[in-house]
Amino acid sequence: MKGSFILEGAARLLLPWLVALSLVTFYRGHHLPGGGFIGGLLAASGFALIALGAGEGAARRALRVDPVGLMTCGLTVALVAALAGLFRGGGLLAGLWLPVWSLPLIGDVHLGTPMLFDFGVYLTVAGFALQVIFSLLEDAA
Amino acid sequence: MSDATIIFLQLVIPVAGAVVCLATGRAPRVQRVCGVLGSIAALMAAVLLVARVDDAGVLAAQASGWAAPYGITLVADRLAAGMVLVAALVGLATAVYGLRDVTDGRLPWTFYPLLHFLLLGVQGAFLTGDLFNLYVWFEVMLVASFVLLTLGNGRAQLEGALKYVVLNILASALFLVGAGMLYGKLGTLNMADIAIKLQDPSEVALLHTSGILLLAAFGLKAGIFPLFFWLPASYHTPRVAVSAVFAGLLTKVGVYALIRGYTLFLSGTFEDLRSLLIWTAVATMVVGVLGAAAHFEVRRILSFHIVSQIGYMVLGLALMTPLALAGAVFYIGHHIIVKTNLFFVGGIIEEMRGSGELGRLGGLYRNHPWLAVLFFVPAFSLGGIPPLSGFWAKLAIVEAGLEAEAWVATAFALGVGILTLFSMTKIWMEAFWKADPRGEEAAARTGARKPLAPLVLPAAAFATITVVIGLAGGEMFAYAMRAADQLMDNAIYIRTVLGGLEGGVP
Amino acid sequence: MNLVLALCIGILFTAGIVCLLQRCMMRLVVGLILLGQAANLIVFTGAGLTSGEPALVAEGAKVPPPGAADALPQAMVLTAIVIGFGLTVFALTLLNRARETSGHDDLDAFSETDRI
Numbered sequence: 001m002k003g004s005f006i007l008e009g010a011a012r013l014l015l016p017w018l019v020a021l022s023l024v025t026f027y028r029g030h031h032l033p034g035g036g037f038i039g040g041l042l043a044a045s046g047f048a049l050i051a052l053g054a055g056e057g058a059a060r061r062a063l064r065v066d067p068v069g070l071m072t073c074g075l076t077v078a079l080v081a082a083l084a085g086l087f088r089g090g091g092l093l094a095g096l097w098l099p100v101w102s103l104p105l106i107g108d109v110h111l112g113t114p115m116l117f118d119f120g121v122y123l124t125v126a127g128f129a130l131q132v133i134f135s136l137l138e139d140a141a
Numbered sequence: 142m143s144d145a146t147i148i149f150l151q152l153v154i155p156v157a158g159a160v161v162c163l164a165t166g167r168a169p170r171v172q173r174v175c176g177v178l179g180s181i182a183a184l185m186a187a188v189l190l191v192a193r194v195d196d197a198g199v200l201a202a203q204a205s206g207w208a209a210p211y212g213i214t215l216v217a218d219r220l221a222a223g224m225v226l227v228a229a230l231v232g233l234a235t236a237v238y239g240l241r242d243v244t245d246g247r248l249p250w251t252f253y254p255l256l257h258f259l260l261l262g263v264q265g266a267f268l269t270g271d272l273f274n275l276y277v278w279f280e281v282m283l284v285a286s287f288v289l290l291t292l293g294n295g296r297a298q299l300e301g302a303l304k305y306v307v308l309n310i311l312a313s314a315l316f317l318v319g320a321g322m323l324y325g326k327l328g329t330l331n332m333a334d335i336a337i338k339l340q341d342p343s344e345v346a347l348l349h350t351s352g353i354l355l356l357a358a359f360g361l362k363a364g365i366f367p368l369f370f371w372l373p374a375s376y377h378t379p380r381v382a383v384s385a386v387f388a389g390l391l392t393k394v395g396v397y398a399l400i401r402g403y404t405l406f407l408s409g410t411f412e413d414l415r416s417l418l419i420w421t422a423v424a425t426m427v428v429g430v431l432g433a434a435a436h437f438e439v440r441r442i443l444s445f446h447i448v449s450q451i452g453y454m455v456l457g458l459a460l461m462t463p464l465a466l467a468g469a470v471f472y473i474g475h476h477i478i479v480k481t482n483l484f485f486v487g488g489i490i491e492e493m494r495g496s497g498e499l500g501r502l503g504g505l506y507r508n509h510p511w512l513a514v515l516f517f518v519p520a521f522s523l524g525g526i527p528p529l530s531g532f533w534a535k536l537a538i539v540e541a542g543l544e545a546e547a548w549v550a551t552a553f554a555l556g557v558g559i560l561t562l563f564s565m566t567k568i569w570m571e572a573f574w575k576a577d578p579r580g581e582e583a584a585a586r587t588g589a590r591k592p593l594a595p596l597v598l599p600a601a602a603f604a605t606i607t608v609v610i611g612l613a614g615g616e617m618f619a620y621a622m623r624a625a626d627q628l629m630d631n632a633i634y635i636r637t638v639l640g641g642l643e644g645g646v647p
Numbered sequence: 648m649n650l651v652l653a654l655c656i657g658i659l660f661t662a663g664i665v666c667l668l669q670r671c672m673m674r675l676v677v678g679l680i681l682l683g684q685a686a687n688l689i690v691f692t693g694a695g696l697t698s699g700e701p702a703l704v705a706e707g708a709k710v711p712p713p714g715a716a717d718a719l720p721q722a723m724v725l726t727a728i729v730i731g732f733g734l735t736v737f738a739l740t741l742l743n744r745a746r747e748t749s750g751h752d753d754l755d756a757f758s759e760t761d762r763i
Contacts, residue, residue: 072164075159082153094206135740139740288737301760302745303745313734317689317690318685318689320690321689321720325692
């Protein structure tokens with residue numbers, strides 16, 4: 001299936017911005033609206049646009065990794081983050097935080113296992129959404 | 142190892158198993174080994190849980206240490222722990238049975254990750270102490286089962302999956318509405334907390350709407366009359382390994398939810414619904430067994446028997462005496478083992494003869510007496526022949542029915558038992574006893590073309606378990622009685638969950 | 648607002664059930680989606696509506712301001728939407744495959760598995 005030339009060009013321009021936006025959304029999600037799920041969907045939407053514009057083959061090439069591989073990585077990251085709390089005695093999913101430090105422009109940085117878990121969600125959701133979209137487009141072709 | 146860790150392990154192992162199986166998808170041999178090893182680890186963890194719970198009574202674990210009713214609570218009482226153990230057993234048997242189908246390329250590599258996800262959903266549903274989490278675990282189980290059901294894409298398979306998917310999504314919507322309304326009224330979804338709030342009788346009247354919605358949702362998953370139509374339409378269509386694990390576990394999760402509901406968070410509405418439940422149970426038994434009588438294909442007959450047997454379990458719940466509940470608990474355990482095994486054997490028959498139609502089968506006893514033994518044990522256990530496990534299960538339900546003076550329901554239970562036996566005899570006569578319709582020569586030529594070991598091993602193991610349960614019925618039934626005592630008196634459950642007590646209370 | 652949402656839920660349920668009862672496969676999917684949305688709305692409104700008071704903890708505070716909306720139904724409805732999204736996507740794929748295999752989208756023709 002071949003989409004339109006304009007959509008393809010626009011999608012290629014938009015892709016880096018959408019991925020960047022998805023990472024920002026993911027990062028601010030711990031204290032403000034946002035988070036891994038919505039971030040993952042945003043990232044997936046960037047590749048989905050390419051798939052609609054230039055076909056799912058082109059989108060797979062742009063993604064470079066297999067969506068299922070993305071899901072696997074995401075699940076592994078989430079599982080490790082969930083287990084970390086268990087080994088430190090706080091129970092499954094218990095949050096462990098690094099000390100807060102500051103960066104110019106971004107401000108205070110909170111890093112910890114809940115964030116890591118959320119990153120796992122980000123990868124899993126992006127992988128799942130893309131896997132579904134790609135296989136639907138493959139069927140339609 | 143702390144009690145909480147043991148409970149978390151039941152969920153962590155399936156996730157880890159699924160992740161490893163996903164990651165090793167490109168190396169099929171490694172994946173198969175990992176798939177089986179994961180199930181073995183899950184089984185060991187489950188044994189640990191049962192041993193600990195039987196000692197301690199009820200164990201509770203709060204994810205990330207948030208106290209109930211605000212956190213994610215996992216609870217293991219004797220019923221939940223027993224179910225976890227049986228589910229892990231079925232998981233291992235299916236993982237071994239699936240080896241053959243996956244090596245042949247008839248099941249894709251996604252089988253093992255999905256099997257572990259399915260088990261994750263099942264174990265989560267057994268262990269959760271929160272109504273909304275129960276919904277989430279149901280959905281985990283459902284999504285995994287959707288994909289498993291459609292592996293292969295045959296026409297009948299798609300059609301069966303269509304009915305399964307649509308009706309189960311509908312049940313999910315009902316569940317969600319019921320849970321949402323319940324939260325609106327009580328402001329909590331922790332099962333123990335709901336039970337406390339409902340001790341005030343003025344709250345109970347408000348509960349009926351959500352109670353009935355939840356009954357419909359659980360009932361549809363369990364396959365009770367008149368909500369069972371998706372079951373016989375879909376269970377005979379997928380690969381055998383898939384339909385065996387479905388037949389064993391999925392409907393029983395619905396029954397488990399009903400038992401948990403009417404002994405805990407819906408217990409206030411039980412008295413008003415008792416007669417409805419009894420008659421539903423009777424109708425489920427009768428319709429299921431009559432449906433089985435009308436069919437002439439092995440897996441279709443077995444599917445209708447799932448429905449019919451669910452009726453016995455619901456009857457045990459509806460009678461609500463310690464003996465009846467123990468009977469229901471014992472029945473669930475026995476039925477999971479026996480029904481999974483029957484599907485295994487049905488699969489071996491299909492594998493050897495290329496069909497499960499009774500008209501095209503025959504002469505199996507003459508050519509493969511070992512297969513006849515493998516079929517005989519679970520089939521006649523299902524029919525309730527002593528001393529196999531099904532006899533004790535039926536005996537307990539019937540005895541409880543007589544004690545509760547539910548004469549009509551008990552009479553139906555006995556009658557359906559006879560019809561079940563008739564149905565099993567039908568398969569026996571047609572598939573095993575009568576002469577092979579293709580003639581002697583053809584019969585002698587076919588047989589095991591390839592090694593059947595992965596198929597026969599789990600079936601033989603389950604047949605052994607059936608005999609052992611039958612012979613050691615007293616031990617097993619004592620455990621079921623202890624589980625039923627906990628169900629009848631939910632105070633310990635509530636205290637363990639809400640009291641924030643470390644460890645269990647005996 | 649409560650009344651409007653109650654009416655919405657009612658309309659969604661009605662429309663969903665009407666669609667589910669049609670023979671056309673596409674309407675079946677639409678019906679399932681509508682029913683899912685109706686269920687989500689019920690969960691969302693379950694604990695009552697609070698407008699303009701998000702359950703966000705202010706900078707430096709430990710608890711949300713008094714009178715803030717109940718955050719739990721929002722969390723639940725988010726989960727339910729996510730799950731509903733997955734289920735809908737799967738149902739769509741499945742119906743699409745079923746239609747391609749059978750070559751039509753009349754649900755009444757799918758009676759093979761009920762045959763005796």
